[in-house]
Every structure is written in structure tokens, then in C-alpha cells.
Amino acid sequence: MLSNLQYSTLSGTSTARDFLEFPSQINDHWAMYDAVLKNYALHYETKEPIPQALVDRMKAAETYGAGLHTIEVDKAAYLDLHWHRATEEAAMRAFGVGMTEVPPRYHSGYFLHIVAGGYASNYYVYEWARVLDCDGLEWFLESGGLTRENGDHLRARVLSVGNSVDANVAYEKFAGRKANMKAFLRINGLLGE
Incomplete structure (x- = not known):
């Protein structure tokens, strides 16, 4: 839609896999941006804007669990990258991510990214x-x-x-x-x- 390229094979989602998610993820930040928030975060009946105190609490909570989320995604990426070399347990042990304190986000049986949809070895x-x-x-x-x-x-x-x-x-x-x-x-x- 925003491309200026002649060939669709070079535009949109036809980019390097490790760059593909950047445009959508940078736009995720704007949902809580004050200038954007005031245009959509309105009470459905009164049209009153969301209370600033609630916005402040939501923003303060944005980083809650970020470390756990990062470890979960990293563990899944390690598993994805090493799936074809060893068993799930061996791949996780090789990177020291088999710790029970952070159970795996995905188990191989339902972690479709590693076998389908173009993300194999690219999580x-x-x-x-x-x-x-x-x-x-x-x-x-x-x-x-x-x-x-x-x-x-x-x-x-x-x-x-x-x-x-x-x-x-x-x-x-x-x-x-x-x-x-x-x-x-x-x-x-x-x-x-």
C-alpha cells in the first residue's frame, strides 16, 4: 500500500525475514501515545476521554513482565534454530535455557512457527x-x-x-x-x- 516499487515481489511483506516485523511493531507504540490516545480512548456513551490517572497507571505497567517475555521468546528462538540438530531437550540444554523457573512458552508439538508459515528457523x-x-x-x-x-x-x-x-x-x-x-x-x- 505504501510501496513505490513496480514489482510486488519486492514490496510489502516481501522483505528480509529479520526485517519483516519492524514496521508493524514500531506502529504498536502509538496506541499509548498521548496525541493518538485522545482520539480513540473515549467512553462509549459519554465520549469522555480516558482518565489521565488510568493512562498513567497503564504506562507505568508497560514494562511489567518484559524480562520474562524476552526470555520466553529467546528460548523459543533457540529451540527453533536448533530443532533440526537435536531433540527439544538437547537443544534447550545446549543454550542453558532448560531452567524450570521459566518453562518453555512453546512445546514443539504446537509451535507451528518452526515448521509452517515461512518462519522456520526464523523465530x-x-x-x-x-x-x-x-x-x-x-x-x-x-x-x-x-x-x-x-x-x-x-x-x-x-x-x-x-x-x-x-x-x-x-x-x-x-x-x-x-x-x-x-x-x-x-x-x-x-x-x-
């Missing part, structure tokens, strides 16, 4: 997209927030070029830098600051 892309989207969010916030100009910048540098440009090059043209893991850690409350 890690969700975490990499989270790194990109957190760094991208910081770029937006450093550059004035959710503005038409910044949205056009994302569209021109990332969304419209699809797979006609290397994903890393596209991201660096968008953000003016390589993705920074610290943004991911900071936004998810994992820096311990």
Missing part, C-alpha cells in the same frame, strides 16, 4: 524487530514525535522501498544510525537504572 526475527522498533521509537521521540514529517520519513526510507534496498541500509537511512540495543533494554525496563 528470532521477533526479538530483532523489537530491537529495531525500540530504537526507531527513540528516533521518533528525539525527532519531535509522531508527526506527518516523521511518518513520511519512515515511509520514504523503509516502507516504500521494501526489499529493493538491504534492510540494514534502509534502517540506517531511516534512523541515521545502526540500531542500538540499549533502546530495547531501556524501553522494556531491563537496564536496571
Whole structure:
């Protein structure tokens, strides 16, 4: 829809698998952005906006469980990457993720990403997209927030070029830098600051 490419095989979701989730995940942040929230978070009868105290509590809870979620997804990615080499238990032991304190999010029998839908050996892309989207969010916030100009910048540098440009090059043209893991850690409350 936002592509400027002649061939559909290079646009939309036809990008490098480890870049595919970035556009959708960066847009997830805007649901709680004040300028967006006031347009949809209204009482269904009175049309009164959501109370600010509730918004503040929701924002304060955004990082709750982020560490557990990260470990769950990472464990699933490790299992996915090593599925064809060994049994589920051996793959988890190899990476020290077989700890009982954090049970596996997915068991092989119903973890369809590892065998269907184009994500086989690619489940890690969700975490990499989270790194990109957190760094991208910081770029937006450093550059004035959710503005038409910044949205056009994302569209021109990332969304419209699809797979006609290397994903890393596209991201660096968008953000003016390589993705920074610290943004991911900071936004998810994992820096311990």
C-alpha cells in the first residue's frame, strides 16, 4: 500500500525475514501515545476521554513482565534454530535455557512457527524487530514525535522501498544510525537504572 516499487515481489511483506516485523511493531507504540490516545480512548456513551490517572497507571505497567517475555521468546528462538540438530531437550540444554523457573512458552508439538508459515528457523526475527522498533521509537521521540514529517520519513526510507534496498541500509537511512540495543533494554525496563 505504501510501496513505490513496480514489482510486488519486492514490496510489502516481501522483505528480509529479520526485517519483516519492524514496521508493524514500531506502529504498536502509538496506541499509548498521548496525541493518538485522545482520539480513540473515549467512553462509549459519554465520549469522555480516558482518565489521565488510568493512562498513567497503564504506562507505568508497560514494562511489567518484559524480562520474562524476552526470555520466553529467546528460548523459543533457540529451540527453533536448533530443532533440526537435536531433540527439544538437547537443544534447550545446549543454550542453558532448560531452567524450570521459566518453562518453555512453546512445546514443539504446537509451535507451528518452526515448521509452517515461512518462519522456520526464523523465530528470532521477533526479538530483532523489537530491537529495531525500540530504537526507531527513540528516533521518533528525539525527532519531535509522531508527526506527518516523521511518518513520511519512515515511509520514504523503509516502507516504500521494501526489499529493493538491504534492510540494514534502509534502517540506517531511516534512523541515521545502526540500531542500538540499549533502546530495547531501556524501553522494556531491563537496564536496571
